[in-house]
Amino acid sequence: xxxxxxxxxxxxxxxxxxxxxxxxxxxxxxxxxxxxxxxxxxxxxxxxxxxxxxxxxxxxxxxxxxxxxxxxxxxxxxxxxxxxxxxxxxxxxxxxxxxxxxxxxxxxxxxxxxxxxxxxxxxxxxxxxxxxxxxxxxxxxxxxxxxxxxxxxxxxxxxxxxxxxxxxxxxxxxxxxxxxxxxxx
Amino acid sequence: xxxxxxxxxxxxxxxxxxxxxxxxxxxxxxxxxxxxxxxxxxxxxxxxxxxxxxxxxxxxxxxxxxxxxxxxxxxxxxxxxxxxxxxxxxxxxxxxxxxxxxxxxxxxxxxxxx
Ligand SMILES: [Zn+2]
Numbered sequence: 001x002x003x004x005x006x007x008x009x010x011x012x013x014x015x016x017x018x019x020x021x022x023x024x025x026x027x028x029x030x031x032x033x034x035x036x037x038x039x040x041x042x043x044x045x046x047x048x049x050x051x052x053x054x055x056x057x058x059x060x061x062x063x064x065x066x067x068x069x070x071x072x073x074x075x076x077x078x079x080x081x082x083x084x085x086x087x088x089x090x091x092x093x094x095x096x097x098x099x100x101x102x103x104x105x106x107x108x109x110x111x112x113x114x115x116x117x118x119x120x121x122x123x124x125x126x127x128x129x130x131x132x133x134x135x136x137x138x139x140x141x142x143x144x145x146x147x148x149x150x151x152x153x154x155x156x157x158x159x160x161x162x163x164x165x166x167x168x169x170x171x172x173x174x175x176x177x178x179x180x181x182x183x184x185x
Numbered sequence: 186x187x188x189x190x191x192x193x194x195x196x197x198x199x200x201x202x203x204x205x206x207x208x209x210x211x212x213x214x215x216x217x218x219x220x221x222x223x224x225x226x227x228x229x230x231x232x233x234x235x236x237x238x239x240x241x242x243x244x245x246x247x248x249x250x251x252x253x254x255x256x257x258x259x260x261x262x263x264x265x266x267x268x269x270x271x272x273x274x275x276x277x278x279x280x281x282x283x284x285x286x287x288x289x290x291x292x293x294x295x296x297x298x299x
Contacts, residue, residue: 059249073249074249074250074251075193075249128199141248142247142250143202143248
């Protein structure tokens, strides 16, 4: 059995995927750990301490530190992502306050959209105003990309991280590829 | 595209992120086991389906995920206001525009029913 576990290789959605256009380059993000975190306001400071970054309390904002990101999704809901694959479940477990954490590391995958046409490419399917004044660097939101739900994080003026459920990954990546082509024109 | 103001996100978002979720301010009975079938039917199934001002629940499904309430005109589709779940019906007299904009409905402009 141990041999089997050692021999099993993880199959990543969109493994090796890259594409887009000169204006908007698409690539698949490296595997990350993720939790869906729910908590009341009185638990936020303890959870922030346990995670080592302040859970944002304002709509559409995020906090990032050393590859760990906490994204405000709702008044009591956050998506926490760790690009270094740290054990987030263990991190929040020691907070000693009432909360709900669900490991969704493998539920999501992320596509990175980068380049001067990144905003146009994402807007190819997302109805939000992504101008820098309204959606600045660090802004995040659960929203839609055409028919798929996504969580969008602006990582730089010309870069977005698009989180989607893994079963939607072919659809989301295909749509972004089309939009990236259009963004170059 | 309609823009709907979410009272939790505190900004207008595209209607594509929202779902309508039925009538608002329906008092859930506390004595359901003692109700007659007719009373239960009235609470559970019967809705007014008014033409004009209506109070509805909406959910920012592909956003913050929250349910909230809205006062909406079913003729013009115009949202008069939205407010957080649990709050009482707002005083609409303070919200109504001084002069009602004329809405060109099919009945008024095209059909025999004008
Ligand atoms: Zn919202």
